[in-house]
Amino acid sequence: MSQVLILLAVIFFIVIATSKFKLHPFLTLIIASFITAFSYGLPSADIAGIITSGFGGILGYIGLVIVLGTIIGTILEKSGAAITMADVVIKVLGKRFPTLTMSIIGYLVSIPVFCDSGFVILNSLKQSMANRMKVSSVSMSVALATGLYATHTFVPPTPGPIAAAGNLGLGSNLGLVIFVGIFVAAVAALAGTLWANRFANVEPDGEGAEELKNNVDDFEQLKETYGVLPSASRAFAPIFVPILLICFGSIANFPSAPLGNGFLFDLLIFLGQPVNALMIGLFLSISLLKSDNKIKEFSERISQGLVVAAPILLITGAGGAFGAVLKATEIGTFIGTSLSALGIGIFMPFIVAAALKSAQGSSTVALVATSALVAPMLGDIGLASDMGRVLTVMAIGAGAMTVSHANDSFFWVVTQFSRMSVKQAYKAQTMATLVQGITAMTLVFILSLVLL
Template structure:
């Protein structure tokens, strides 16, 4: 009981320092690792070694992948690739189902581009379509936001799911995480779309003074100059995902693509680091300046800057997890939870509590995955598929719920001209529906596959 009390106090410390004291999550997680190490009686001479080992261990596996994925996202965002993606989907689906169209656009754009940025970029498209089709912009806002949110929490190479997969020992099998994450994220997007339909006759109740919020879609398109083709826009993210999935399939025990040199080539190309490096090289045609090498270097620098906080949070989460693994907590808590039979629900509940308390989905993904990694065997989740479904359960918790302490909540509400009350009913409850619905599906999958 004392071991659980210490854990609750440490988690409370993380929540308090990140919400009330406004500590950066990196510092909060690092301090929590030291506090947990002392509280659990780890020898003083081993504490620094355990923390640095956990920090370096997770980044050694997954750090470069996070950086490359972030750089690709920056280049796609700056080049107008998100605009091309949106136009391509509208041409395919037409304008008969505006909410479905916005949800699908968000679903695809948020794989390479952070959901906050994706919503800002696509806001004028959403407003333009709502006006032209005489439909509710509130409904379309929720459809777009929940579509963005779905892949943001489930599908690598988005940094949160990558970090969670790394903490759970899946860094060499991201293809399986992607293969499961894509349909799970689709279910989350459909759940959000279902909720969005409830607001088809609700109009915004707030006004926000900013020309950027009301920018015409055509005017926004024009600011990017010559837009990339559909292949150029989708290629740098979908081709690496295809390579990663093929690499994972090639390593199945049945060796469906054969052995020998074929297996070696697919394994090499399908490694996340190799695949994303190829994806980065595929962004070269998206560069628009006359001196492409200079622009490329600038975009890489921007990507590294954007990735730095995620790397630090991920590394600190790895350090926190290493301390918990070295403590006696794992055996005790695992046996207790096994007796309760919570299984796959445990990571969901922890991630949802952390997300709701401190607001960041990435922090919830990293912290929860570090916390549950030592408990997988006791929870009956130590198989390859068990680990993948654990990533999914943590992702479902990390979207439950987005409210006033989440920057994405304010992006959606402000750019959609929704007052806080309406935003809680539309956006916050949508994320609750997404998280719970998706978790129920993940639970059913665990019954069938574990």
């Protein structure tokens, strides 16, 4: 029992340090690693080595993937490719189902672009569509936000799911995570859209709400600031080509060898490695650069991407260190055995991630910390297979979206740009993320009954 109390105390420390005292998650997780190591009586001479090896080990798996994915996302954002993607979805789906269209746009854009940035970029498009089609701005805002949020928490190469996959030993099998993640994220996005439709006749009641009705031309003005927008093929290629390569690599690697064992197999296995696939995506993104001096612009975008990636890498590495310390103790076996007796299985990572997310606000921190925490327990709760690990990533992702409220930066982006009051945002956006999380977890549970 004392082992569980120590672990609960460490989790409480992580929550309080990051939420109340605003200590950076990187330092919080490193301190938590030391506290855990000393509390469980690990040899003092080994503690530093365990922490550094855990930090380097996870980044060795996944660090370059995070960096490359972030740089690609930066180029897509700065070049106007996200605007092109939105235009394509509108042309394909038309304007019959505005909230669904808005959700799909968010779903696609948030695979390469962070959900906060995606909402800012697409806000004027959202408002323009709401005004032209006489649809509530609140429902459109929630549809966009939940579409963005779905792929943000479930689909690599978004950093959170990548880090969770790495912690759970899936760094070389991201294709399977993408396969399942795209499906789970789609259901979560649909749940968010259905919730958004509840506000079809509700207008925003926050400060500046009246101004929104006069902003019909904002989207066209925004497009003009990007100059000539890239074509659809150039806009989609840097993210969807790598995803397809990773997925084909996973298919080629199936035990049944569906693509044989010859040259095609070797080629797809090489191209399907996440680092190789994203390098191809990075080279494809060069076509999006607009200045005459493309080498200079490319270097600037890389620098901007590295600035964004740096804190994610540090948090991910710290999560790996925390996980390495936990693996060095007996707590994983103890809790895993105890949870097996309780029979909650796949719900355990969901509950932990939801508690961390709701308490400290960051989905990425919830994904990293929870995956590090549950990794040593997978064998004892029957989730040690590849599919078990993938579904664990999905369960953690479902928890990491439950719920977005006042301690989450994304909540404030949605609230402020949509001109909702905080009270209204809790009813619309926060409840939407609760519905998404519960729906996604229900689906994950059903998948676990069928696939495990």
